[in-house]
Amino acid sequence: MKNRGKSDMKLAMVLLFPSVFLVLLLVAYPMISNIKISFFDLPINPRLDATFVGLKNYTDILTDVEFIKSLGITVLYMILAVAGSTALGLAVAIFFNRPFKFRKAARSLIILSYVTPSISLVFAWKYMFNNGYGVINHLGVDVFHLFDKAPLWFDNPVSSFILVVLFAIWRYFPYAFISFLAILQTVDSSLYEAAEIDGASTWEKFKSVTIPAIMPVLITIITLRSIWLFYMFTDVYLLTNKVNIIGIYLYETAFAFNDLGKAASISVILFIILSIVIIASRKRVKFNGNG
């Protein structure tokens, strides 16, 4: 359809109008609005006036120890959860990459934690990890003697942090698992046979056949999951109030402390970080089969 350039233009504009309009109104405009708000002291009550404060919000944020601490916690959370969910997903995919009975059913069951709404999963975890009557502390202390004293999972920042990382690994490894399984099934088994003839060990086969084959998927999964976990809000916010990741810090600055200007300046700083990641990843990340 190469010769219809002109008529295509008109039709394309009509067809794309709703998408472009919505994205401009509710993504592009808010992004610019963020930059504007970040220079003001803006009360949440729309009847009160905004006062221009220049760079004050930025200097406040960048010198705020809590912000730096929150950034550090977020990066640590992201690294641990991405590494954990990707490694587990890959291991399970390799485990599944063979014919066996109930494979399809088992695969569907594994995905369950990924498709179930956060709110349902969070309730189950809150119940399981309850200090007093939770089954995890019961198993860990009384049955298997893993810990001497029951950890107060939701009251202590360190154990809460462990909890949210475990939750993220458990919730998101199926995503990596499915992507890896799909790519592993395309790997030619003769490559493994050839490596075997050369006397390659399991580890060598993994290194020289599996890793190169899954590399594009691996890079995509790590990049996307890192971005999504860096901006995580819901899972952690619903699970505990002891892990102050950046998404929660931003949300509370805006809606608990009603400091919209400061929250907007945090958004701008985070957007700059994100832009750098997007520009760096654009060439390498393949998503939905097209770029």
Next chain:
Amino acid sequence: MAMASSKKNKTARKIGFYTGLIALLVVSLFPFFIMLMTSFKNSKEAVATDPTFFPKDWTFQHYLDIFNPDIFPFLAYFKNSLTVALTAALLSVLIGIFGAYALSKLNFIGKTTINASFYTVYMLSGILLVVPLFKIISGLGLYDTKTALIITMIVQTLPTSIFMLKSYFDTIPDDLEEAAMIDGLNRIQIIFYIIIPLALSGIISVFVYSFMVAWNDYLFASIFLSDSVNFTLPIGLNALFSTPDYIWGRMMAASLITALPVVAMYAISEHFIKGNVTEGGVKG
């Protein structure tokens, strides 16, 4: 002799494999098992310091309770969630089909720019936009309405919808369209009579994806909604959790019923869709 030992070896490996598989499933499904069993326990047994796996006395009272509007506003929240998720998913798919068709089949100036900007939007997280969106929604007079949530959910899912649909449309050969044009169909008719039927499995998976995102949303619901009449399940249930008199069995029953629509949709869509929702880089 050698054959016998290799057969033994094979059996041993098989046992090892299935043991591993069962262990994996146990860990992965344990929270679901706890949820299900607790939903059948009475309130006292649910908080016993010596927890049981299976209920001593099975009770179905919690399921009756959550569907009783005098006791628990679950049905009202469920209805709100359904309205928001269905409307948002339908509109996201419809708008997405038009956009994806243009990006897949039409030649026009600015295509690369639009592609690139949708790509950026795809990576952009909703949390970065909460402050201005809150101002815009209030400014439009949409604060505390389901409409606010619906349009936000459409925008949140739209870039993924477009890219997923585009990759389905890309596989439909141009010859088909040319033949249809010779038969006298115009572009819009082609979309409805040729493209949509051929890409139906993709369209369903995009619908399921959008529905799931909207059904799951806590962030925007918590910002935009203030009257509990409008609450969707995530914020409604979380608000109930904060009250001191929540009952675990009831919350677990509610959690399971909340999960049911998305899990069922996912299972159904998996049945007749080759590349399912989670294949490829779907946001989540």
